[in-house]
Amino acid sequence: MSERSGADLVVDCLAAEGVTHVFGLPGTTIMDVIDALARQGAIRYLSTRHEQVAGFMADGFSRGGGSLGVCLASRGPGAANLAIAVQNAHDESIPMLALIGQVPSSIVERRSFEEMDVVSTFRPMCKWAVEVHQAARIPELLQRAVRTAVTGRPGPVVLSLPLDVLQAPATAVPGPKVRFHPPAPDPAGIAEAAWLLAAAERPAIIAGGGARDPAALLDLAEAAGAPVVSTWLRKNAVPNGHPAYLGPLGYGAHEVSDRLVRDADVIVALGCRFSEFTTKRWTLVPASAQLVHVDIDPDELGRVHPPRVGLVSDATAAARALAAALAPPAAADPGRADRRRQRRDALRKEFADAATLPEAASSAAGVSSAALAHAVQVLADRDGTVLVQDVHTFGPWIARHVGFDRTGSYHASAGGAMAWGFPAAMGLALARPDQRVVSLSGDGSFWMVAQDLETCVRERIPVVNVVVNNYAYGNTRDRQRTAHDGRYHGVFLDNPDLAAYARLLGAHGARVTTDAEVGPAIEEALAQPGPGIVDVVQDRMEGLPPGLVPPAAK
Incomplete structure (x- = not known):
């Protein structure tokens, strides 16, 4: 048996940490790791057609609740191609490990072929970047x-592996394998926060990406008699049909959801960073509100809004502790709890009316977004189906009009990286082989990673891609319409028949051009055992829900 190498040790360590999948693209300086992966059976290695896809697949795999998502790339250009996925995971607080092959230590700083300072390049866009200089x-x-x-706060880590260390x-x-338990909230802070909540007339709870236990959130909402809103693209924080839920904030939010926060006298923000879109460019949270801010990262407390009570804690632990501290309700004002619940019920009715899906316009050319939203709602209600939303102009229809009641059934990325959706859906499908994953992408996003439909076919990953095909970079088109007097430049596209493209690669393909065809085409795609594309052809000006105007660039 040959002598074990540094590359073998890397793979042994990954297996010891419970890693089950690695996504990557071959290259000279990482080939020893790929060879070591080929000589074992605990970890499945999948080659993609682009490093960016490998990174997004690792991201989706982590979100799917599997083991840690791991991706790899070779030096220089390969590492640079991976950078957008690393940056997006960092912005989204998604755990990920990126292994990058590096030039041998003996020729570093000689501008050798494809040499890059990996640590300096990635340090600003990850939690930690380090280069290993000794196999030991x-x-x-x-x-x-x-x-x-x-x-x-989870996030990506980059490990640079020089070729001589691997060999x-x-x-x-x-x-x-060592893990640490998340921090629990300070009891004195919980007592102060509970006192504030008990005295509130207009409380509001904001659930961010760090609030990952719907039951704990709803227990707190019931104990406080408070409505819950989620941050931008976090609709799955609690079951949307619950009477406490008043929708997501951010782009596409209903007026009643924003008003709940603007009128609040006490706000409990759980795992929330007060991002630009969620807060209407930091104008939504009133200075008069008493803020209870909970985050696992102490650097987030007070970064945007100074809290009355700042708790460094896991959001779930804090929610449970607050709910327990509020039960039984304070008796100083017996009518306060009734007033809060009556207010919540009235706001919920207003939200439910606003969120009702409009009927599709019969004169729409191609498939209307309203008809597609109705089909997406059917998917959202379907057991065993997971929806992954890419960055596309159809997104606000989901924010405003599609409800999700099943935990973990909806994923979206607020990092802003186009083309995230399809590869992330591939990773999610591998992490959840017992569920069917549907990716919702615009045609602009899909064509950035369309080549990896071949990876889907080759690796038998049964992702259904619903491509919203309006022949445009829709988000920019809408901004040119509203902010640039309709001067459209560089936003309209030409696309081939995506269904034919899918069939060319051995996947299922369907092309729909009318409202009536959408639902049956998606159902047919889900009935297939492998991957597929549903090409939803729209008018090139089809876009936002009625009355919604994109925020101006400032």
Whole structure:
């Protein structure tokens, strides 16, 4: 048996950490790791057609609740291609490990072929970046990399692996798998927050990406008699049909959802960063409100809005502690709880009326967005189906009019990276093989990663791609319409028949041009055992829900 190498040790350490999948693209400096993956059976390696796709697949795999998503790339251009996925995961607080092959240590700083300072390049866009200089330190640094990615505020970590380190003899062994429990809230802070909530007349709860336990959120909402809104693209924070839920904030939010926050006297923000879109460019949260801000990262507390009570804590632990502190309700004003619930019920009715899906206009050319939204609602209600929303102009229809009641059935990225949806759906499908994953993409986003439909076919990943095909970069088109007097430039596209493209690669393909065809075409695609495309052809000016105007660039 040949001597074990640094690359073998890397793979052993990944297996010891519970990694089951690695996504990547071959290249000279990472080939020893790929070879080590080929000589074992615990970890499945999948090659993609672009490093960006590998990174987005790792992102989706982590979101799907599988083991840690891991991606790899070779030096220089390969690493640069991976950067957008790393940056998006960092912005979204998604745990991910990126392994990057590096030039040998003996020729570093000689401007050797495809040489890049990996650590300096990636440090601003990840939680931690480090280069390994000795094979003996692989277990130590790789375990620290995994631990850093998954604990605290999650995020991507980049490990640079010089070729000589990967090829060096290695006698070290993987260390034990170590995890830390998330921090619990300070009891004195919980008591103060509970006192504020008990005295509130117009409380509001904002659930961010860090609030991942719907039951804990709803227990708090019931104990406080408070409505819940979620941050931008986090509609799955609680079941949308619950009487406490008043929708998402951000682009596409209903007026009643924004008003709830503007009128609040006490706001509890759980795992929320007060991002630009969620807060209407930091104008939504009133200065008069008493703010209870909970986040696992102390740097987030007070970054945008100074809190009355700041709690460094896991959001779920804080929600449970607050709910317990509020039960039984304070008796100082017996009518207060009734007034809060009556107010919540009235706001919920207003929200439900606003969220009702409009009927499709019969004169629409191509498929109307209203008809597509009705078909998406059917998918949202279907057991065993997961929806992944890319960055496209159809997104506000989902924010305003599609409800999700099943935990984990909806995923979207607020990082803004186009083309995230399809590869992330591939990763999610691998993490949840018992569910069917549907990706909703615009034609602009889809064509950035369309080549990896071949990866879907080759690796038998049964993702259904619903491509909203309006022959345009729709978000920019709408801004040119509203902010540039309708001077359209560089936003309209030409597309081939996407269904024919799918069939060319061995996938299922369907092309629909009328409202009546949409639902049956999606159902037919889901009935197939493998991947597919449903090409939803729209008029090139089809876009936002009625009355919605895109926010101006400032």
